Amino acid sequence: MRIALASFGSLGDLHPILAIAVAAQARGHDVAVAASPNYEDNVRRAGVEFYPLRPAIPWDPIRLAYYFDMRRGPERLLREVAFAELPNTHADLRSLAKGADLLVVGELLYTAPIVAEEIGIPWMNVVLAPTSFLSASDPCVLAPAPFLYPFRHLGKWIHQLAYMAGRIQGRLWAKEFFAFRRRLGLPAGPNPIFDSKHSPYGTLAMFPSFFAKAQTDWPSSTLQTGFPYFEQPSLPVDRVVADFLGSGEPPLVFTLGSIVAHFEPDFYREAYEAAIRLQRRAILLTGCGAIRIGRSNPKILAVDYARLHEILPRSAAVVHAGGIGTCGEALRAGIPSVIIPFSFDQPDNAQRMKRLGVAEILSRRSIKATAIAIKLEHVLRDPSYTLRARNCANQINNDPTMDLVLDKMESLRASVE
Template identity: 30%
Template sequence: MMALGSRGDVQPFAALGVALAARGHAVRLLTYGSFADLVAGRGVTLVPLEGDIQADLKGPEATAMFAEGAKPGLVMAAMRAFAERNGESWARCLLDEARTADLLIPAGASVFVGASVAEALGIPYVHAYPQPTLPTRAFPSAMVPPQGKRPGIGNWAQSWMISIVFWLIFAKMVNRVRSELLGLKPYPFYGPYWRWQREGVPMLMGYSPALVPRPDDWHPAAQVVGAWFLDHPEWVMPDDLSAFLAAGPAPVYIGFGSMMPGDPVRTTRIIVEAVRQVGCRAVLAGGWGGLKPEGPTPDIFPLEAAPHDRLLPHMAAIVHHGGAGTTAAGVRAGVPAVIVPFLADQFFWAWRLEELGVCGGMLRHRDLDADQLANAIRRCLEDQGMRARAAAIGAQVRAEDGLGAAMQVIEAMERR
């Protein structure tokens, strides 16, 4: 298995690896060494890749991207720089590790390199994604902010265009790897997508069909199997957090994961003021962006880290960036959300939660202010219809077995 990106990007695939290991499979996960704790003691061998995603997100390209509100051109530039710095070393590592493998599972942004290595070695592979990736008439591309309703063919055409743009970010590096390292012909200018569909490459979509049902116009090889959660039953809640939760009404969780607000002090002040306006309590997760109140705030608990599966069920609402993993964890907890998207599929997940009636508001980070945030939180806490819908969808998600469904597909591939 190979997974790239932030902790939230990698964690679902770590969960899949752990589940496969528990079924007796020998699993190697290629990802950043800083994520070793995700699989430590769980039967998965972590193979560290070169690079440091947290450092990359603090680098000049990513800093410019966050400062300008994640404009598409800047997002592309940051991702291209990220791939050019490390892509060839990742491909060499995967080639070495996959020589004795029976099956390869590249995830997310690693699919181009993963498919190429699998082709060179002649082994089967399964693609895995945390969001819908195939073009469809049913909904717009998951990788750009939705812009109103459009005819079905418009959704399909937009999704193909965005897919090709996404390929072009990696094209130079991937085709260099194919020709110089693997001895393969380069992919065409429009990428490998049509080829993958023609060959029926299995594609696992690791999110709940309660959030996005499988479209009828997808290739049969693409399956929506349910979300992949890495649970932490061994985790013990710190005494101070436990005391805070017991001291009053359920708080609101606020955190943006690996996203880097351009000015964390300003963002924290907005959050503190919004909580004051609502009169609620909150747990503020500092995340990679370093959100932290400047002084004593009795109604806000500053949190370094805690597993979502153990923390979020104690919350009254969840304010987050809209990453696929946090969205799934929040929906599973059964409470409404406020989404503050920064880039990529985060806008799509905000749109889906709004469509389902379980989102108090989508507030772009670059436009965030205390009044808007307070109003959105208030809707989550006071709209009983929204709370009932969130609880119902949460029950659906908790009843799913996304890992079990994914393993059925993977084990069928191994038996071929």
């Protein structure tokens, strides 16, 4: 079977798609992955055929901060990036899917069902974080409207009303999508943000049930698996990082991921000071050379990048932005987190980690060394945070995630032959 996979977004969005691709190749399937041209090397290093996919995420720090605004960021990303370049995205997805037996896509690739129908193949969508389901029975923290979350215990109705309003607003955001469908001779169709982004052939909910239980208002075609871990197979271990890990007590790790680091430089300077205050060793993952600390200390290592699955199991705690991939790695490593959420799914992921008892949350408006140090000291001194994180790790290590995913894809292919 030839499987075409596509990812829009950051490395955190791409890595789960690559995890599926590598596992599918190991089972003997032919795979190809479409992603931003910025990530061509990442895909090819995994031994996977690459296709370019537009639009690309802008890397200018000012533009990144603009799209990561807590309240307006999702609207801006949808209107000005995802929907604005629909013809290009559609053309690139068609090139990828030509000759494929199955199309599998991540978030924001709204022309995938059109492409699949044009080519005559089934399609599936991948959901990496619970917030994508917009469930009223398990309400998420909505980045544009976090004030709704405290009312979740009043019942479904308040979030059902909020989603009704969101549907109206979403149709306004998606006017370019409806115009594009009409240019193809198709009816406007349902709301792509709320009502048609999940495939009737199968939706993969790629997080474990202890993180978010399946809900009755999820699509009936949903298969819940577990976190999709990807380990870049051909990259050597960084000797500087390995030597640092082996030269003393488990360090603290500070990271904002592959995107946020570009527009939040103060975080790393405050993180440096927090580690000094706590008298702890630390690793600062500053992201693609985006940040230079300007100071040096033998107990603190600043590097552009290190693979989390290699360093977190040997670390004491991690401070991060709450991306679902980093949450999954922290849980797999069995260490506590301090989470500073910025936008999109991060506020909801952070709240779920806190409810699990494995994390504390710090507002992005409170990125100061003192505040970071206080939160870290709390999760380090109370052993229950680490105990609960290790319990999560034990559950993760027994998850047959990729077997479930590939079994589903193979059974789908067999059912349509």
